[in-house]
Amino acid sequence: MSWKTAACILGVCLLASIAVFFYLYRKREKELDYMIAYLMKLQDGAELPNPEKQREGKMGILQSEIYKLMIRLNGQRDMEKSERKYLSDFLSDVSHQIKTPMAAITIMTDLLKDPGLSTEKRLEFVSNIDRETERIIWLIKNLLVLSQLEAGVLKLKKEKISVKELLESVMKSFEVMAEVKEIGLSMGVPSEGSSLREKTHDMFLVCDVRWTTEALSNIVKNCLEHTEPGGFVKIAVSQNNFSTNIMIRDNGKGIAQKDLPHIFERFYKASNSDASSVGIGLAMSRQIFLLQGATVSVCSREGEGTEFLIKFYPVKNQ
Numbered sequence: 514m515s516w517k518t519a520a521c522i523l524g525v526c527l528l529a530s531i532a533v534f535f536y537l538y539r540k541r542e543k544e545l546d547y548m549i550a551y552l553m554k555l556q557d558g559a560e561l562p563n564p565e566k567q568r569e570g571k572m573g574i575l576q577s578e579i580y581k582l583m584i585r586l587n588g589q590r591d592m593e594k595s596e597r598k599y600l601s602d603f604l605s606d607v608s609h610q611i612k613t614p615m616a617a618i619t620i621m622t623d624l625l626k627d628p629g630l631s632t633e634k635r636l637e638f639v640s641n642i643d644r645e646t647e648r649i650i651w652l653i654k655n656l657l658v659l660s661q662l663e664a665g666v667l668k669l670k671k672e673k674i675s676v677k678e679l680l681e682s683v684m685k686s687f688e689v690m691a692e693v694k695e696i697g698l699s700m701g702v703p704s705e706g707s708s709l710r711e712k713t714h715d716m717f718l719v720c721d722v723r724w725t726t727e728a729l730s731n732i733v734k735n736c737l738e739h740t741e742p743g744g745f746v747k748i749a750v751s752q753n754n755f756s757t758n759i760m761i762r763d764n765g766k767g768i769a770q771k772d773l774p775h776i777f778e779r780f781y782k783a784s785n786s787d788a789s790s791v792g793i794g795l796a797m798s799r800q801i802f803l804l805q806g807a808t809v810s811v812c813s814r815e816g817e818g819t820e821f822l823i824k825f826y827p828v829k830n831q
Contacts, residue, residue: 684698691737696737767819
């Protein structure tokens with residue numbers, strides 16, 4: 514091969530290399546232009562593109578990672594928006610709940626300024642102010658607890674306790690209330706021929722005893738409040754390989770079907786609720802159960818009664 518031929522071949526190869534270089538350079542420039550335009554659209558609030566239509570190669574990988582980052586950022590933004598709405602609703606609910614007793618206190622305080630007010634009336638107003646003040650303190654205390662539960666700030670202990678001991682503690686708190694209202698409060702019989710005491714002797718739960726007692730007490734109190742004299746509230750328990758089940762049942766007023774899906778919501782008051790009811794107890798109970806991996810469900814018929822079922826599942830590494 515002559516040197517002229519070699520020079521020609523070398524020249525052609527050089528030109529081809531330059532052409533390929535410029536082609537790849539131009540292609541990379543287009544890819545960069547595309548990515549810049551892509552990022553600018555995202556900054557302008559454009560919807561995220563379909564991931565199936567992403568580009569190939571390293572630019573495709575970069576685009577995919579940007580897509581994932583934007584998904585995470587959008588999720589965080591939605592969460593923050595939800596938290597702001599929750600806080601706004603919470604403060605609105607709190608102010609609404611406190612407004613009524615505060616208005617009553619203001620009115621009675623003004624009435625106490627009357628120098629001609631009789632001693633009997635003065636003592637009555639002071640007693641009413643004291644009662645309303647206690648109601649506000651109770652409300653704020655329970656709202657703080659509920660907010661801590663919902664935020665996951667309140668840490669629950671893991672304690673082993675006899676189911677019998679737990680339920681007897683709950684029942685003891687309501688013996689007087691049940692007697693005054695002439696309502697039968699009892700532990701049921703889980704199966705024929707054996708008492709609950711015998712059945713629960715070897716049953717244990719791993720839970721936060723204080724707060725689980727509070728949660729169960731809220732449900733028992735709700736049942737007692739909505740049961741007429743002569744009625745009953747029964748607690749029964751059963752245990753299997755999957756869960757420990759506590760059933761609390763009454764034959765009271767029942768809950769309307771339209772109210773049933775909402776009774777565990779904070780500040781929700783069913784149509785047949787007492788005027789003094791705030792709507793915190795059941796919401797708090799549900800949150801306490803959920804934080805311990807337990808579930809609570811309810812079924813009810815108006816005029817026939819209500820049944821709450823709480824299921825505690827075995828705690829791992831207990």
